Amino acid sequence: MKESRKRIPPVLFSVPFIVFIVILVSVGLFILSDIGGKGIFSAVLFASPRGIVVLVAIPFALLCFTGIFLYMTIIDTLSRHEITKIGMRIFMSFCLLILFTGIPVTVTIGRFAGNALSAWFTRELSSSLLSATDIARLYTGERHRVLEKAAIKYFNGLAITTYIKYPTDWMSDIRTIDPLAAACQVYAMDRKNPGTPVAVPVHESGDSGAFVPPGSLVLVSDGLFSLEPGEAVNRYGRVVRYNGVEYICVLTSALPEGFSARIRAIELAYSQSLVIDGLKPYLPVMGVWIFALFCLPLLFLLVSLAWTMSMKIALPAKPVSNLASRLSVRDSSFRVIPHGSDELSIIGQHLNGLASSQKPDTHAEALQPGAGLNQDSPSGSKARKKNSIQLKQ
Numbered sequence: 425m426k427e428s429r430k431r432i433p434p435v436l437f438s439v440p441f442i443v444f445i446v447i448l449v450s451v452g453l454f455i456l457s458d459i460g461g462k463g464i465f466s467a468v469l470f471a472s473p474r475g476i477v478v479l480v481a482i483p484f485a486l487l488c489f490t491g492i493f494l495y496m497t498i499i500d501t502l503s504r505h506e507i508t509k510i511g512m513r514i515f516m517s518f519c520l521l522i523l524f525t526g527i528p529v530t531v532t533i534g535r536f537a538g539n540a541l542s543a544w545f546t547r548e549l550s551s552s553l554l555s556a557t558d559i560a561r562l563y564t565g566e567r568h569r570v571l572e573k574a575a576i577k578y579f580n581g582l583a584i585t586t587y588i589k590y591p592t593d594w595m596s597d598i599r600t601i602d603p604l605a606a607a608c609q610v611y612a613m614d615r616k617n618p619g620t621p622v623a624v625p626v627h628e629s630g631d632s633g634a635f636v637p638p639g640s641l642v643l644v645s646d647g648l649f650s651l652e653p654g655e656a657v658n659r660y661g662r663v664v665r666y667n668g669v670e671y672i673c674v675l676t677s678a679l680p681e682g683f684s685a686r687i688r689a690i691e692l693a694y695s696q697s698l699v700i701d702g703l704k705p706y707l708p709v710m711g712v713w714i715f716a717l718f719c720l721p722l723l724f725l726l727v728s729l730a731w732t733m734s735m736k737i738a739l740p741a742k743p744v745s746n747l748a749s750r751l752s753v754r755d756s757s758f759r760v761i762p763h764g765s766d767e768l769s770i771i772g773q774h775l776n777g778l779a780s781s782q783k784p785d786t787h788a789e790a791l792q793p794g795a796g797l798n799q800d801s802p803s804g805s806k807a808r809k810k811n812s813i814q815l816k817q
Contacts, residue, residue: 437500439736442729445493449486449725453718456482483717490724497728501735508745511738518730522723530719550697556690564687567604568648571660571677574601579673581666584610587627595629598675606657607634607676611641612669623672634676641672656684740768747775756782 456479501507577583578594587594587610598605607630611623623638636644636659640651644661651659656679664671743760750758756779762769 437497437732439729439732442497442725442732446722446725446729449490449721452486453483453722456718480717483721486721487717487724490721490728494724494728494731497731501731506735506739506742508735508738508742510741511735514737515731515734518734519727522726522730526719526723526726550694550701553690553694553697557687557694560687560690567602567658567677567679568660570602571605571648571658571675574598574605575660575662575673575675577601578608579610579662579664579671579675581664581671584626584664584671584673585666591627593629594627602677604678604680605675606631606678607674609635609672609674609676611638611672613672626671630676634678636674636676641674644672644674654684656681744768744772744775747772747779751775751779751782754782756780 578598594608595605598608608627610625610627612626614622614624623641628635634657636651643649643651644663646662647660649659649661658677658679660675660677662673664673747758747760750756759776759779760772762772762776
């Protein structure tokens, strides 16, 4: 640990750098909370590995980083022997201020968010979405029954042979049963060449854009079928064999515009509501989660900043204390260099004057080895300036 501390530049524990880290982490946590908030309300993030990374892994990594940074800041100050009792008192004052302002506000906001989510994401939401899904399925089922009714009436051997002898307007009659009928197709399959059967048109009416292409007639089966997923139409097919002839019949009915997209949206919302229902027991403690993952890293950095500032503020008191201790044992070879006009600088000036008027004691001992020189020694006057400690505020 000592070797690693020697390799870390001291500037990393300075006030400007810590302020920069605080701003950087604050912006990062804001972005994560913004993404996480959207994930909570859509339940997308909770149901994906990306959500675990955004809502848990990254904040936890920031929490570990800021905790280690706080530890290294304290260890760096201890290694340089810059801790004073006044600094510790100032630091404790800062910590109390952070605790009494940060934690209650965070817990209150988190509790409010938890209660809001609990009130919003109730069982009624998933029940309503399930009801909407059921209504959509009932409507789809009714459309299927209407389509089947029209197909059974017109797609049979007797109706087809009657139409061949006496052609009529089938689409108008079919639309009396299914108002959204879009296309009707009947083909006689000529299988004289078994390798490539030919579809001979018997009846084609309606919207040609909704027709089944001749090449796709092999996909037609009895009942509902689709050519591709997500089609905006319902297709009903029948294979009729009558008097030795095979007929391929297709009835296509349009769906209301955007119906399929709305059905998919309702089903997706319902699946997400089930995720929220699973999280519902944990929503009241959302405040603890917000505090631990999104506010605690910032609090760690603020404590690091408070520690550094406290020690910097109280650092000038140390040379004044050393000078007073030396004067108490009649060692007047020690001086401080005051900077500024605050109380500590004034005290330092008075102690310097007292040291100058005090008769030197050649038997005085330094409080710390090598920290001061006897004033009566030949090199005392030359080294006094070198051994004086600047008093900075």
